[in-house]
Amino acid sequence: MTPLKKVAIFLMMIGIEKGQSILALMDNSEIKAVVPEIRNLKEVSPEIQKSIWAELKELGYEDRVNPAEALTIIRFLFNGRKIENTLKSADLNE
Numbered sequence: 001m002t003p004l005k006k007v008a009i010f011l012m013m014i015g016i017e018k019g020q021s022i023l024a025l026m027d028n029s030e031i032k033a034v035v036p037e038i039r040n041l042k043e044v045s046p047e048i049q050k051s052i053w054a055e056l057k058e059l060g061y062e063d064r065v066n067p068a069e070a071l072t073i074i075r076f077l078f079n080g081r082k083i084e085n086t087l088k089s090a091d092l093n094e
Contacts, residue, residue: 003077004085006052008037009044010074013053021067022074030083037085 011019011034023031059076075083 001048004033004037004083006055006077007034007074007083008041009049009052010056012038012041012044013049018067018070022070025067025071027082033083033085 011022014022023034026034055077056073059073061070061073065073075081078084
């Protein structure tokens with residue numbers, strides 16, 4: 001599963017209010033990558049949700065972190081860089 005899809009699932013899992021507060025801190029290119037991925041989400045199995053939750057917890061996510069800290073933790077899925085559509089990046093590098 002791509003990091004981008006993990007971000008989309010995670011933002012949906014934490015709920016609209018928390019998800020929107022994190023999205024509000026992203027730059028336009030990050031939003032353009034994440035929002036379509038959220039829109040394309042279908043039903044996500046509890047096993048996948050549990051796996052993503054565990055991965056983000058390993059990276060340092062806790063319920064009490066503020067949105068800026070949460071965004072930093074989410075960016076760890078992209079090696080600390082801004083969120084991007086890895087498929088588009090791969091296409092550009094070919």
